[in-house]
Amino acid sequence: MKMFKLSALSAAVFAAASATAVTAQAEGFIDDSSATLSIRNQYRNESGVNGHEFDRKEWVQGFQLDYQSGYFMDIIGFDYSAGAAFKLDQPANETGWDATNLPQDGNRSDVNDIAGTNQAYLKAKFGDENLNANMKFGLQRTCTELFCPSGSRILPASAYGTYLEGNVQNLKVYGARWTQMHSRSQSYFAKDFKDGDNTIDSVKLVGAAYKFDNGLGLYAEYGEADEYLKKYFTKADYTIDLGNETSLLLDARYAHAKDHGDNYNGEDNDYESKYYNLTATLSIQDLDVWVGYNVTKDGDWAGQWDGEVDQAGAFNSSLDLWQGYNRKDERAWVVGVNYKFDNIGLPGLEAGTRYAHSSNIDKNSLAASKQNPLTNDDQAHEWTQWAKYTVQTGPMKDFSVYVEHARGDNPTGGDEDDTLVHLQYDLAIF
Template sequence: MKFDKVHLLALAIAAATGSQLATASQADSKGFIEDSSLNFLTRNLFWNHDRTNGAHNNREWGQGFRLDYVSGYTQGTVGFGVDASAYGLVKLDGGRGYAGRAGVLVPDTEGATDNAGSVGAAVKVRVSNTELKYGNNLRPYNPVFAPADARLVPGTATGFWLTSSELEGLTAEAGHMTAAKDFNSTNGDDNFYAAYSGKSSDTVDFLGGAYVINDQVSVSLYGAEYADIWRQYYVNANYTYPINDEQSLNFDFNIYKTDDEGKKLAGDIDTTAYSLAAAYTIGAHTFKLSYQKNDGDTPFDYLGMGPGTYHDSIYLANSSQLVDFNGPNEQSVGVFYNLDFASYGVPGLTFGVRYISGWDIDGSKMDASSPYNYYGSKNSEEHWERDFDIKYVVQNGAAKDLSVRLRQATHRIGNGASDSSSDQVRLIIEYPYEIF
């Protein structure tokens, strides 16, 4: 079905008034002040990325701060409110030629600024279980538009965001986004990007939602248009089979279809990317196998909110810390293991490891003028990635909810020129504090 931006937003409004994403009911409103909250988050992030082929290394360390105020709604049939946020970061280390490339700090002509900050706000209105927001600090998170929160401060967007949950089990949302602020920027007027091509769009529209059929089965469907770049569609089906109180099987299927749109700023695009994952959980242990395939002569691409940055709008099973295994015609398989130490007397401690191997990357059929042509003419590129992740969250006491997380990833290229072999370490320390 072909649709333009006006038709998309109109359809979204119509759909959402009969559907959303866990929006509370206006009938339960206690008032603008009575239902308000103020939360403070500090995040310390050290990021070290070493490349083995002589390319630039990335090493940055900073301290981030976030203050989020969320008002309640005025009482009555129609409720009104406001949300506001303040973001700040301080450079702790990032000199000697390493700063400004990891996306942790805000770059300047000398590498990275010593400190930076920004503010944002949104007005909101609610009727029944349907909510509409307009502002410049919106943070939707869905398969086709998901600003990342993996650096010191999150990416945010300007625009309209509609959410609704009128029918039990059915959640829906729609958005018309007109400007972006990246996680390493204080400029709220940036464009949106097709991350792998580097081409930008000034408008993104999306529409979609999820339906929980029962405790075991859920499905979701989304569509998005990045103006003059692509139209993208997404479907997910998730099924959990409970074997007994200690064991279960889960099957998760994701598929994206992406076609070029309008002026085709990123060139010809016709990709179908999908993944299937099967997970077996027994007590504290989860074992998962996954298969992923991109059927198309360009890579599967997704949201960027600044030049050279990548956000979270990729729900494929093998998307990983360093690479996404989404090259043209690429296939990949993954093996995952996760352990929750609560069963062994250490609640709050979790551990994960995964290994993913990709092959058959073939950029030889790509148009020579494509912005993706850095894949070159090789038709058998291979690579692999291995990740470790350990996290501990303090369970009680004065430091309750303080978390420490260590992530390490290794990526190696077997043959090919589209990426580099590299090693990365991230150390993240967070402390959330509820002021009221």
């Protein structure tokens, strides 16, 4: 009887201890959680010039809710995000597409609201800061060297699948398999990668990055879309400390794309493209001055991973600007200046400008059309100015205003003059 009492007491103590431990682990899941509401307002005014006839103005409101959990038992968690966007004003236009990426109705002269989940995934982690592994499964925002769903509009795009990452001190290795996309312009959860009537089963990626203690970084990534495209990307960068808060960053990139099966261009039409990109950035305290050069060879660079929307691909070059300087045989350079005003009495204010110019675009790209009546000039150029201010203190802390103006001459798509105003307020709920 005494033994039974001791056993019962031991069981009760064990159960109480277990319950306490589980409660503590659950508290970590909850206590380390956070939620942020992002309120966004975006105005775009785009108009054609030099014979490119269109006038497109749109003003939209968006809301994005991001929830991040802690980790239960310091291992597993769950993140969720949802957004909604609707128009405030959009004068009718017949250009065939909209600027803010709200979906158009049947007559193409108006846009419709969107709302829905754009992230919902399980996450897990193992190890410590020197040796760790991380996993995500579900719908998630992601960005690697060759696969980067767009976040440039009022709501972001995302991808559905699995992402794995391992870190050993300065080495990172990762792999991903994406099976569906959530478009930045639709309310649906996710849909298959498509090329016309063909479904692309998945986009698979593997990559690695290593950062040496002397400032040298090496990066590589390979990706393939089933029966569609395969791509390779390599990058090396090196930071030279010049003293007195001055440094020089040198960056070299190379990428190569080929058809991977018969779906991209058909069995009798092989596709291949490559680009070389060099960039140098001189940083002197709060001032950055940079210059970049890019050459695209063999064919136009195909950033997309399917035949329907160009929202997941990447032209990972310093010449991926207002227009992509990634056309066959194109040689392009850019020079830019950015400055942060924190140390001269205007904390939170930063501004910049850049000018890009290219030439030698393949003549077959210069096709005459109503949108692009100028066909003899194989040169493209643009001049962009931008400024951003973020409130640093007070009840409106983290409220930001971003303004950008771009004037571009594009011999393959027509000349444009564009203005963007983006307002954003990130409110921490808990």
